[in-house]
Amino acid sequence: MDVIKIVKKNCKLYKKFTAVEEKEKNYSYKDFWILINNVASKLLNIKAKPIVLIIGKQNIFSYVSIFGTLLSGGTYIPISTNLPLDRIVKIIKLSKCNIVICENKKKKYLKKVFPNKKFLIDHKLLITKPIKNIKIKKKNRIAYIIFTSGSTGEPKGVCISREALNCYIEWITKIFQIKKGSKCSQFPQIGFDLSVADIFGTLCSGGTLVPASHKLDNYFPGRFIKNKKISHLVCVPSLIETIKDSKDLNFKNFKSVKMIFFCGEPLLYSQVKSIFQSKKNIKLINAYGPTEATCSCTFKILTSSNFRKLSDTSMSIGKPNPKIRISLNQTHLKKIKNNKEGEIIISGPQVADGYLNSKQNVNKFTKEKKIRSFRTGDYGKIVNNNLYFVGRIDNQIKLKGHRIELNEIDFNLRKIGFSNSSSIFLEKKIISFVIDNRKRNKNNALKKLNRYIPDYMMPSNIITIKQMPIDQNGKINRKQLIQLAKKKNNFD
Numbered sequence: 001m002d003v004i005k006i007v008k009k010n011c012k013l014y015k016k017f018t019a020v021e022e023k024e025k026n027y028s029y030k031d032f033w034i035l036i037n038n039v040a041s042k043l044l045n046i047k048a049k050p051i052v053l054i055i056g057k058q059n060i061f062s063y064v065s066i067f068g069t070l071l072s073g074g075t076y077i078p079i080s081t082n083l084p085l086d087r088i089v090k091i092i093k094l095s096k097c098n099i100v101i102c103e104n105k106k107k108k109y110l111k112k113v114f115p116n117k118k119f120l121i122d123h124k125l126l127i128t129k130p131i132k133n134i135k136i137k138k139k140n141r142i143a144y145i146i147f148t149s150g151s152t153g154e155p156k157g158v159c160i161s162r163e164a165l166n167c168y169i170e171w172i173t174k175i176f177q178i179k180k181g182s183k184c185s186q187f188p189q190i191g192f193d194l195s196v197a198d199i200f201g202t203l204c205s206g207g208t209l210v211p212a213s214h215k216l217d218n219y220f221p222g223r224f225i226k227n228k229k230i231s232h233l234v235c236v237p238s239l240i241e242t243i244k245d246s247k248d249l250n251f252k253n254f255k256s257v258k259m260i261f262f263c264g265e266p267l268l269y270s271q272v273k274s275i276f277q278s279k280k281n282i283k284l285i286n287a288y289g290p291t292e293a294t295c296s297c298t299f300k301i302l303t304s305s306n307f308r309k310l311s312d313t314s315m316s317i318g319k320p321n322p323k324i325r326i327s328l329n330q331t332h333l334k335k336i337k338n339n340k341e342g343e344i345i346i347s348g349p350q351v352a353d354g355y356l357n358s359k360q361n362v363n364k365f366t367k368e369k370k371i372r373s374f375r376t377g378d379y380g381k382i383v384n385n386n387l388y389f390v391g392r393i394d395n396q397i398k399l400k401g402h403r404i405e406l407n408e409i410d411f412n413l414r415k416i417g418f419s420n421s422s423s424i425f426l427e428k429k430i431i432s433f434v435i436d437n438r439k440r441n442k443n444n445a446l447k448k449l450n451r452y453i454p455d456y457m458m459p460s461n462i463i464t465i466k467q468m469p470i471d472q473n474g475k476i477n478r479k480q481l482i483q484l485a486k487k488k489n490n491f492d
Contacts, residue, residue: 222248
């Protein structure tokens with residue numbers, strides 16, 4: 001199985017059907033393939049193998065750039081347009097990309113910093129003049145690189161091979177059950193690995209991809225789902241809370257929805273219950289997997305009749321893709337007795353080749369008999385032959401599907417002038433404790449911090465203290481900080 005071959009086949013089979021539905025214009029599969037070829041031809045104008053940084057939104061520009069890069073034999077690196085410029089510059093340096101696709105505003109600034117890079121303007125890629133099909137003999141091993149938060153203060157590039165991507169697409173297209181005429185929403189930003197599920201899962205199945213690209217789509221996702229008659233939905237569980245808060249979680253808005261694919265953070269019993277109260281004949285897929293395992297690698301199908309039996313502190317994340325092996329503390333899944341806990345180890349073809357910086361691979365990636373394994377840092381347990389996510393063993397958190405290293409926040413807080421800092425995660429909020437000898441304005445500090453880290457990493461509050469609490473081992477006592485945060489923020 002090859003992703004590009006599948007898309008090419010779909011573009012022939014479903015010529016007149018809509019591949020991408022946008023507010024301004026719909027793009028047929030025939031048009032989509034022409035656009036992909038045009039992008040690939042532009043990328044092949046350079047002598048080196050394309051390593052393409054795509055600074056994009058949920059739109060046609062990003063989609064044709066992604067598939068055009070793969071068709072050219074290149075590697076794509078997706079990042080969101082709303083990232084701070086400082087972080088974009090860091091990623092360009094770390095990735096060593098030779099082509100940047102972006103909007104014109106970004107180009108004017110970045111061209112000054114990187115005069116030797118080739119820049120392509122996103123809207124100029126939509127040339128529908130037919131050209132000869134591109135045929136590539138040699139391809140980069142790496143299909144894409146997604147940057148996540150790093151504990152050292154530097155973004156961490158995860159390298160996913162074509163083999164891993166193909167393995168994932170073969171699996172997800174089977175379980176997601178998208179067909180010709182199905183309409184799948186695209187909520188995740190392209191720099192978030194969950195976007196791989198809806199973009200590839202839809203276009204490799206002959207369905208229609210509908211990007212939620214407008215701000216109102218994110219404020220009122222329930223109405224977007226209703227108006228666009230979405231049949232398949234890929235999202236983090238937090239989106240359900242947004243729909244509930246906007247009072248849009250009802251049968252009218254979910255009438256067309258057949259399946260929801262959840263991934264990125266724990267799915268709660270209360271969230272599942274509220275969905276089935278709105279619509280009983282709907283299937284939910286609760287998936288699990290880090291970026292290092294190509295988006296997701298385990299899943300459980302939840303229905304209105306079985307979900308109560310599969311609830312714990314969170315819903316079951318089920319069993320792995322048949323080509324993937326899950327181990328707990330190096331013990332194979334099948335040998336684990338009920339209620340036994342351990343670190344989740346993922347092995348198989350979906351495991352990443354590693355991080356761009358090889359030093360970051362230590363104690364995380366291993367290879368035995370050509371089979372790659374990844375230590376997730378996640379605790380899991382088996383109950384009645386079902387796998388459950390328990391929590392993290394390090395200082396890493398998940399917030400609205402984004403994986404965040406609290407250490408990276410602290411690194412940048414010290415970078416902007418605080419003499420010491422320590423961040424915690426409490427009640428789905430990031431709270432940062434700092435020692436501030438300058439007694440600076442909190443709002444100004446947050447604005448300055450936002451130049452270096454994206455919005456999803458920003459602390460909801462900065463609390464100034466005179467000194468950090470220390471435990472008997474000389475480390476910062478986070479339990480004391482949590483208790484202090486509860487007092488300061490009036491948490492129960």
